[in-house]
Amino acid sequence: MLKQFHEKGKGLIEENEVYGNSLAGIWVTTGSSPILRKNRIHSGKQVGVYFYDNGHGLLEENDIFNHLYSGVQIRTGSNPKITRNKIWGGQNGGVLVYNNGAGVLEDNEIFDNAMAGVWIKTDSHPVLRRNKIYDGRDGGVCIFTKGRGLLEDNDIYRNAQAGVLISTESHPTLRRNRIFEGRAAGIEITNGATATLEGNFLFNNKFGGLCLATDVRPILRENRIFDNQNAVERAVSRGYCLFKISSCTSFPMHDFYRCVTCNTTDRNAICINCIRVCHKGHQVEFVRHDR
Ligand SMILES: [Zn+2]
Ligand SMILES: [Zn+2]
Numbered sequence: 001m002l003k004q005f006h007e008k009g010k011g012l013i014e015e016n017e018v019y020g021n022s023l024a025g026i027w028v029t030t031g032s033s034p035i036l037r038k039n040r041i042h043s044g045k046q047v048g049v050y051f052y053d054n055g056h057g058l059l060e061e062n063d064i065f066n067h068l069y070s071g072v073q074i075r076t077g078s079n080p081k082i083t084r085n086k087i088w089g090g091q092n093g094g095v096l097v098y099n100n101g102a103g104v105l106e107d108n109e110i111f112d113n114a115m116a117g118v119w120i121k122t123d124s125h126p127v128l129r130r131n132k133i134y135d136g137r138d139g140g141v142c143i144f145t146k147g148r149g150l151l152e153d154n155d156i157y158r159n160a161q162a163g164v165l166i167s168t169e170s171h172p173t174l175r176r177n178r179i180f181e182g183r184a185a186g187i188e189i190t191n192g193a194t195a196t197l198e199g200n201f202l203f204n205n206k207f208g209g210l211c212l213a214t215d216v217r218p219i220l221r222e223n224r225i226f227d228n229q230n231a232v233e234r235a236v237s238r239g240y241c242l243f244k245i246s247s248c249t250s251f252p253m254h255d256f257y258r259c260v261t262c263n264t265t266d267r268n269a270i271c272i273n274c275i276r277v278c279h280k281g282h283q284v285e286f287v288r289h290d291r
Pocket of ligand 1: 272
């Protein structure tokens with residue numbers, strides 16, 4: 001079953017099984033605003049629910065899982081309300097908001113996705129409140145390329161990469177979120193991004209609570225950052241290469257260097273221990289603290 005809503009379409013879809021589609025399971029486009037409630041939307045070859053070109057409407061208490069692309073995509077002026085859904089087991093991200101997408105996401109559970117639980121990209125500005133974003137196989141929330149958005153009172157935990165990664169000229173506001181038990185950093189900010197962080201709790205994350213690249217200066221008010229592990233500093237003090245505590249695809253934030261003797265570029269992040277061992281006696285220079 002493939003459902004499409006166009007041109008001011010309204011309507012109610014309730015308690016259906018929507019699965020195995022080769023395109024999006026449900027398309028919501030061009031000013032339409034349907035109500036989608038208590039459906040099982042799963043195992044599609046693309047997106048589960050796609051809000052496209054000013055799609056609106058209400059997505060409530062659906063079970064959205066096992067899609068090849070994102071469970072929910074919101075783009076180009078779309079502004080749906082998304083509440084009390086489970087969005088999980090995706091082979092890509094949970095929710096992708098991009099190209100000036102918005103949306104209000106409240107009280108959802110977003111878990112066990114292969115990429116970010118929520119992606120906010122390219123001038124998008126959704127509101128996320130009281131969601132649980134957990135057990136991701138990548139980051140919890142990733143905000144890239146002038147992403148903005150407001151995150152309030154979310155629980156973001158046990159994700160494999162940063163709880164919240166903020167990059168490339170993004171500037172979101174985070175208030176009173178609890179970001180914890182991550183297998184990387186709590187919050188990482190890099191690549192010319194900034195953030196307004198107020199009253200957040202960042203604790204028991206493996207690579208530290210708040211990791212800021214050189215020249216990143218967020219606005220910080222009354223955040224509590226405690227009981228985080230410092231796996232990066234420990235690896236440095238034991239002489240391990242930082243690849244050993246991460247992987248080739250995701251380096252933890254750390255001091256990195258280039259080797260003038262070997263003529264490496266700034267792109268190759270050489271960690272301090274490789275500088276001390278493999279590049280011993282070479283002419284080296286500090287590049288920056290970054291990921
Ligand atoms: Zn190294
Ligand atoms: Zn060298």
